[in-house]
Amino acid sequence: MTKIQKVADLAGVSTATVSRALAGKSSVSPATRSRVEDAARELGYVVSANASSLASGRTRNVGVVVPFIDSWFFIAVLKGIQRSLADAGYDLTLYHLDPNVGQDRPVEENPRRRRLFDEFLRRGRVDALIAVSLELTRAELDSLTAIKKPVVGIGGPLPGIQTLSLDDHEVARLAVDHLLALGHREIAHLAGDQDFEIDFHLPAHRRAGWEEALAHSGITSDPLMLRTADFTIAGGYDATLQLLGDPRVHPTAIFAASDEMAIGAMLAARDLGRSVPEDLSIIGIDGHDLSEFFGLTTVDQFPEVQGRHAVEILLHQLDGDRPEPGNEALPYELVVRKSTGPAPGSSRG
Amino acid sequence: MTKIQKVADLAGVSTATVSRALAGKSSVSPATRSRVEDAARELGYVVSANASSLASGRTRNVGVVVPFIDSWFFIAVLKGIQRSLADAGYDLTLYHLDPNVGQDRPVEENPRRRRLFDEFLRRGRVDALIAVSLELTRAELDSLTAIKKPVVGIGGPLPGIQTLSLDDHEVARLAVDHLLALGHREIAHLAGDQDFEIDFHLPAHRRAGWEEALAHSGITSDPLMLRTADFTIAGGYDATLQLLGDPRVHPTAIFAASDEMAIGAMLAARDLGRSVPEDLSIIGIDGHDLSEFFGLTTVDQFPEVQGRHAVEILLHQLDGDRPEPGNEALPYELVVRKSTGPAPGSSRG
DNA sequence: ACGGCGACTGCAAGCGTTTCCGGTCCGCGC
DNA sequence: GCGCGGACCGGAAACGCTTGCAGTCGCCGT
Numbered sequence: 001m002t003k004i005q006k007v008a009d010l011a012g013v014s015t016a017t018v019s020r021a022l023a024g025k026s027s028v029s030p031a032t033r034s035r036v037e038d039a040a041r042e043l044g045y046v047v048s049a050n051a052s053s054l055a056s057g058r059t060r061n062v063g064v065v066v067p068f069i070d071s072w073f074f075i076a077v078l079k080g081i082q083r084s085l086a087d088a089g090y091d092l093t094l095y096h097l098d099p100n101v102g103q104d105r106p107v108e109e110n111p112r113r114r115r116l117f118d119e120f121l122r123r124g125r126v127d128a129l130i131a132v133s134l135e136l137t138r139a140e141l142d143s144l145t146a147i148k149k150p151v152v153g154i155g156g157p158l159p160g161i162q163t164l165s166l167d168d169h170e171v172a173r174l175a176v177d178h179l180l181a182l183g184h185r186e187i188a189h190l191a192g193d194q195d196f197e198i199d200f201h202l203p204a205h206r207r208a209g210w211e212e213a214l215a216h217s218g219i220t221s222d223p224l225m226l227r228t229a230d231f232t233i234a235g236g237y238d239a240t241l242q243l244l245g246d247p248r249v250h251p252t253a254i255f256a257a258s259d260e261m262a263i264g265a266m267l268a269a270r271d272l273g274r275s276v277p278e279d280l281s282i283i284g285i286d287g288h289d290l291s292e293f294f295g296l297t298t299v300d301q302f303p304e305v306q307g308r309h310a311v312e313i314l315l316h317q318l319d320g321d322r323p324e325p326g327n328e329a330l331p332y333e334l335v336v337r338k339s340t341g342p343a344p345g346s347s348r349g
Numbered sequence: 350m351t352k353i354q355k356v357a358d359l360a361g362v363s364t365a366t367v368s369r370a371l372a373g374k375s376s377v378s379p380a381t382r383s384r385v386e387d388a389a390r391e392l393g394y395v396v397s398a399n400a401s402s403l404a405s406g407r408t409r410n411v412g413v414v415v416p417f418i419d420s421w422f423f424i425a426v427l428k429g430i431q432r433s434l435a436d437a438g439y440d441l442t443l444y445h446l447d448p449n450v451g452q453d454r455p456v457e458e459n460p461r462r463r464r465l466f467d468e469f470l471r472r473g474r475v476d477a478l479i480a481v482s483l484e485l486t487r488a489e490l491d492s493l494t495a496i497k498k499p500v501v502g503i504g505g506p507l508p509g510i511q512t513l514s515l516d517d518h519e520v521a522r523l524a525v526d527h528l529l530a531l532g533h534r535e536i537a538h539l540a541g542d543q544d545f546e547i548d549f550h551l552p553a554h555r556r557a558g559w560e561e562a563l564a565h566s567g568i569t570s571d572p573l574m575l576r577t578a579d580f581t582i583a584g585g586y587d588a589t590l591q592l593l594g595d596p597r598v599h600p601t602a603i604f605a606a607s608d609e610m611a612i613g614a615m616l617a618a619r620d621l622g623r624s625v626p627e628d629l630s631i632i633g634i635d636g637h638d639l640s641e642f643f644g645l646t647t648v649d650q651f652p653e654v655q656g657r658h659a660v661e662i663l664l665h666q667l668d669g670d671r672p673e674p675g676n677e678a679l680p681y682e683l684v685v686r687k688s689t690g691p692a693p694g695s696s697r698g
Numbered sequence: 699a700c701g702g703c704g705a706c707t708g709c710a711a712g713c714g715t716t717t718c719c720g721g722t723c724c725g726c727g728c
Numbered sequence: 729g730c731g732c733g734g735a736c737c738g739g740a741a742a743c744g745c746t747t748g749c750a751g752t753c754g755c756c757g758t
Contacts, residue, residue: 049472051714053399093442123398400744
């Protein structure tokens, strides 16, 4: 005998009523409801997720796809997602799409990706999906819209689905403008690597913002002031060592594409005997946990909030209203700390 | 008509055969199998996870419970788990049990915990469970063994279930012995906070290992040499500032309970003008990603491997053999880098 | 030529819920 | 007194697979 049947027997009702009572439906009398609840408690009954999903078509589970599992930003977003989901009583299943594997072939052929989209997501284990910083191919988008489940993407506009994205261009301009306002003219940029298809050309946008802000102040950006590096502390450190060791350039400020790179830059500056911000100002992007500790000025992008917001949108859609998909701009904010100061010799000092 | 039925019709076989063919069972002729596969491909058919689970009792999904979602260690373990699980074709659903919420009441009454154990895990959404650094209560353990699903715990012995744990005591001794061998006698310890019930008293064990190693060398541990701090860079930094600023003690070495604390200590030492390792040696525990960058000597505990190993054990158990649950010691290894050196004035210098 | 065996395959009984579609019953308006 | 609507509740049909059991069939050994 099925478990729900036992509960029904104990409570002296039908399984239909047990189901309704336990699901909190309204059409159950208070008396019956509590009898059912008592019976369920007594028998230690818990609804079988699978049977329930099969019958109802809903799983109360959402999938989250991330490209990196060990980078601060993604974890921060994930944290926000998981918190909100848990609050709403949803489970979260985590999918990891490592962009490093299968890099030798075009994205469309990456077998892991194919498998994820063609199988995992279509098995009906999730009600909805959140894709963090994944630039989806046409086919993948089609595949997603075909399964008719809510999808929200964080990190860049994607045609046909609801997305949340940061205006990297403007964020970069805000950062560089801050430096310009402090009187800096020689502003270097530690840019991210652009090899990955995953990131909506984020490094390119940030770089363009840097160039534009400079141009706006009548400064031509020097190619030597642009250094490509890994999105890590070590990456920022190495690039900064090289930058500051290059006799051809004399930056008084560095705009790093991420806080981790910026922290690496601070450490490198210190190791070279340059004091921050007296000799060199440094600014990053992210709002990393460590930025406060290091006194790093940054443009915070509130990743955890991004996660929470994505869930919010998803839950709305699961509740029935599916608005026209579009892109929503994410908030950001300049947080000034001790790593930026007036340019050396600047009248504004 | 159900989807599998359509595939069956197209292939000209029964649904039973389709199911068997797609599940890779052996008793299907090669010809039939490929006919089924073609039909499935043509129809874009994917087995419904729920229906399959309901019918078979298996979900191909495992649950992972972590106490912190934004700490390096847990993420590293999670990464290992997720990789192995993905390789084996399993999904991973993530549960987060924040020990910070509900701290005002005894663990047994923490509603989130109750809910997780009494509901989520019993809904049958997972085939097995991995609990990372969670000290489970008697009731929780009973609840777990009652549902008869494989469980493996990482981080400390737990009665009745299979566990993987680091011998924190020995790890600490190894670290301190390294310092002693370098001639240090004044060895301070940055200990973790013991407020949480979640960690198998890991801070206490590491501290005990420190005391024992000292005692073994005839050194009585000075209470002033013991500082409690957060398990973070900032925690280690602050504690070290205080330690080094205290005129009553003169440590030549610091043994930090985690790499993050150790890195904080290195930064603090540098800010105070003490050079590492000339004036002060520092050693941590973990094998943190950043330890290499900072040149930190540490006892690596290979967290990613811990995750992989846990999955390995789980898969074995899911394959049928359920050995007597026990505890398995995890490997660790001293990795000497630049943060430790001979004690100042030591003959071994 | 025949029993037996092994390799395949099909039938149909579940798996444990949800939910549509009616019923029953009670109170109320007229 | 009677028809009616609403609040509750039950019967039973899905939901979409898996798998035990019972064949069918060709082939081998004798």
